[in-house]
Amino acid sequence: MDNPFLVEVTRGNLVESRHRGSIAVVDADGGTVLSLGDVERRVFPRSAVKAIQALPLIESGIADKYSLSDEEIALACASHSGEPEHVRVAQSMLAKAGRDATCLECGAHWPSGEAAKLALAAQGEKPNALHNNCSGKHAGFICLACGLDEDPRGYVKSAHPVQQAVRAALEDLTGASHTEEVSGIDGCSIPTYAIPLPSLAFGFAKFGAGVGLSSGYKSAAERIRQAVARHPFMVAGTDRFDTKLMTVLGERVFVKVGAEGVFCAAFPELGFGVALKADDGNGRAAEAMMAGLVLRFLQLADEQRAAVEALAQPVLKNWNGIEVGRIRPSSDFLQ
Amino acid sequence: MDNPFLVEVTRGNLVESRHRGSIAVVDADGGTVLSLGDVERRVFPRSAVKAIQALPLIESGIADKYSLSDEEIALACASHSGEPEHVRVAQSMLAKAGRDATCLECGAHWPSGEAAKLALAAQGEKPNALHNNCSGKHAGFICLACGLDEDPRGYVKSAHPVQQAVRAALEDLTGASHTEEVSGIDGCSIPTYAIPLPSLAFGFAKFGAGVGLSSGYKSAAERIRQAVARHPFMVAGTDRFDTKLMTVLGERVFVKVGAEGVFCAAFPELGFGVALKADDGNGRAAEAMMAGLVLRFLQLADEQRAAVEALAQPVLKNWNGIEVGRIRPSSDFLQ
Numbered sequence: 001m002d003n004p005f006l007v008e009v010t011r012g013n014l015v016e017s018r019h020r021g022s023i024a025v026v027d028a029d030g031g032t033v034l035s036l037g038d039v040e041r042r043v044f045p046r047s048a049v050k051a052i053q054a055l056p057l058i059e060s061g062i063a064d065k066y067s068l069s070d071e072e073i074a075l076a077c078a079s080h081s082g083e084p085e086h087v088r089v090a091q092s093m094l095a096k097a098g099r100d101a102t103c104l105e106c107g108a109h110w111p112s113g114e115a116a117k118l119a120l121a122a123q124g125e126k127p128n129a130l131h132n133n134c135s136g137k138h139a140g141f142i143c144l145a146c147g148l149d150e151d152p153r154g155y156v157k158s159a160h161p162v163q164q165a166v167r168a169a170l171e172d173l174t175g176a177s178h179t180e181e182v183s184g185i186d187g188c189s190i191p192t193y194a195i196p197l198p199s200l201a202f203g204f205a206k207f208g209a210g211v212g213l214s215s216g217y218k219s220a221a222e223r224i225r226q227a228v229a230r231h232p233f234m235v236a237g238t239d240r241f242d243t244k245l246m247t248v249l250g251e252r253v254f255v256k257v258g259a260e261g262v263f264c265a266a267f268p269e270l271g272f273g274v275a276l277k278a279d280d281g282n283g284r285a286a287e288a289m290m291a292g293l294v295l296r297f298l299q300l301a302d303e304q305r306a307a308v309e310a311l312a313q314p315v316l317k318n319w320n321g322i323e324v325g326r327i328r329p330s331s332d333f334l335q
Numbered sequence: 336m337d338n339p340f341l342v343e344v345t346r347g348n349l350v351e352s353r354h355r356g357s358i359a360v361v362d363a364d365g366g367t368v369l370s371l372g373d374v375e376r377r378v379f380p381r382s383a384v385k386a387i388q389a390l391p392l393i394e395s396g397i398a399d400k401y402s403l404s405d406e407e408i409a410l411a412c413a414s415h416s417g418e419p420e421h422v423r424v425a426q427s428m429l430a431k432a433g434r435d436a437t438c439l440e441c442g443a444h445w446p447s448g449e450a451a452k453l454a455l456a457a458q459g460e461k462p463n464a465l466h467n468n469c470s471g472k473h474a475g476f477i478c479l480a481c482g483l484d485e486d487p488r489g490y491v492k493s494a495h496p497v498q499q500a501v502r503a504a505l506e507d508l509t510g511a512s513h514t515e516e517v518s519g520i521d522g523c524s525i526p527t528y529a530i531p532l533p534s535l536a537f538g539f540a541k542f543g544a545g546v547g548l549s550s551g552y553k554s555a556a557e558r559i560r561q562a563v564a565r566h567p568f569m570v571a572g573t574d575r576f577d578t579k580l581m582t583v584l585g586e587r588v589f590v591k592v593g594a595e596g597v598f599c600a601a602f603p604e605l606g607f608g609v610a611l612k613a614d615d616g617n618g619r620a621a622e623a624m625m626a627g628l629v630l631r632f633l634q635l636a637d638e639q640r641a642a643v644e645a646l647a648q649p650v651l652k653n654w655n656g657i658e659v660g661r662i663r664p665s666s667d668f669l670q
Binding site: 043192285 | 337344346347348349351352353354355377378379440441442443444445449452453454456457459467516517518519520521522523524527529595596613614615616617620653654655656657659660
């Protein structure tokens with residue numbers, strides 16, 4: 001099955017590049033709201049499921065045991081830009097568990113935020129694991145291990161109690177089995193499991209609506225959604241899509257990007273969960289699709305609509321600031 | 336017409352992302368050697384035609400008038416990484432025409448080379464137009480303007496004698512008309528014209544084989560190919576595909592990347608020209624396709640073959656250096 005063209009990139013009067021993709025929107029009963037393309041093809045959700053991966057930390061009571069703040073809970077669900085505030089909060093989470101950055105097993109990389117990267121270089125410094133976009137998630141994993149009285153070492157391995165708890169949460173919410181055969185290694189070294197988009201969307205429908213969940217997961221999901229809505233900067237960063245969208249819409253949308261063109265979302269007021277993937281793994285296409293879905297499904301005030309439209313159809317400028325084209329949902333997608 | 340899957344990106348045992356594209360390989364008589372996908376769809380060649388855009392500088396005798404070196408001629412065809420050597424050579428070209436960086440109209444951006452960018456930031460500096468990946472091409476344009484006794488100001492505009500000469504060279508080699516309706520503005524502010532891939536490939540077949548050209552263009556093309564083969568670092572930079580491929584194969588291949596997944600090449604010994612585009616504009620896919628075509632068409636010694644295979648099927652590692660997958664030509668493409 002050929003996936004449809006969903007996003008196009010223009011230059012002058014022509015379409016220069018085109019992105020295909022697949023989208024599943026599902027309600028909290030698992031009913032199909034929208035299905036575009038081959039949604040049964042398994043997709044690695046990558047970082048798009050960090051909020052579900054954070055459920056055991058809250059549900060276990062360990063977040064409360066360590067008095068984790070809303071900022072810290074938001075960072076546990078983040079793919080952050082490595083800005084100083086993100087680094088500070090990751091460090092604070094580790095300190096609450098009596099640990100430090102040497103326990104992180106995510107690897108180091110330069111901040112993904114351009115300004116943060118250049119500022120770090122200008123200070124003559126090099127990045128460490130706290131700058132890794134996943135450091136908040138990993139700090140949460142270390143808190144979980146310590147709170148369970150487990151040795152955090154090796155917490156990235158699939159056999160470690162931390163990853164077992166994470167996998168159980170993913171299976172519980174999505175209803176899809178997460179087995180070795182469909183697993184890969186994520187950028188930050190934890191396992192990632194490929195599942196169909198409708199399963200992923202179903203998980204986020206339940207996460208957003210709070211239905212079909214144990215009472216522990218239900219209140220954990222609510223706490224995460226509130227924490228992220230209060231601190232949208234923590235889950236991404238300056239000029240990032242997730243931060244901008246949730247700053248505009250607050251608790252009306254929970255949205256999380258993943259690598260390779262994956263995006264997940266919950267629209268709690270409708271009880272809908274969303275999962276999508278750009279075939280080619282391109283993030284610009286995934287962002288335009290997600291903003292397009294928000295415009296399609298949510299009633300927005302004029303100012304909110306304008307802000308989301310700017311995310312759905314960003315203008316492309318060259319090095320002299322001249323407008324050269326734009327990214328936009330294709331006509332197929334807008335129908 | 337649906338373009339075929341040509342490149343896939345794996346994670347674990349699964350294909351995570353897939354790239355479609357189109358490819359035209361043409362001989363110097365314009366005969367079709369290979370045609371994959373919808374090759375009649377117009378494509379903006381972007382920076383892939385810089386070598387053709389540099390022909391007027393040589394053919395006019397102005398490169399000789401200013402005693403441009405092989406390094407400088409190679410840089411005139413470059414999308415360079417903004418490394419110190421690139422900046423030095425661009426500056427030298429401008430000085431030979433009695434000009435400096437204030438004449439560049441390409442805009443400033445941080446070096447595209449990561450190490451060069453971080454080193455510049457560590458020195459507390461900011462980028463200028465010399466760091467722009469197109470600064471060599473623009474320095475060549477300024478030399479051309481000055482050599483023609485034209486005011487270089489506005490040399491990026493389509494009506495300026497520089498762009499008229501450049502457009503004439505593009506039309507002459509490709510045989511395609513370059514009109515306003517199919518034009519867009521490139522990243523560096525000059526016009527770019529969308530033409531079909533076979534026309535683009537035809538231009539590079541003639542460029543590489545030296546047939547079907549005026550004697551002036553023929554010797555200019557030869558000079559450019561030799562200059563680039565002698566200084567492959569100048570056309571791209573550290574760890575860049577074009578530099579690596581031409582370092583291994585010398586004058587046997589002329590290859591040039593363009594933005595948005597475009598690649599052009601000449602295989603002079605076969606008289607073939609190549610033009611390809613990844614539908615989605617992704618450079619990793621375009622690189623894998625180009626390396627795949629080199630493997631398909633050229634007889635290579637074992638060591639050369641191994642080097643090109645590493646470019647066709649790069650291993651993907653995560654932040655801890657663990658192999659997580661690879662990029663590879665799809666089975667359709669390898670047939």
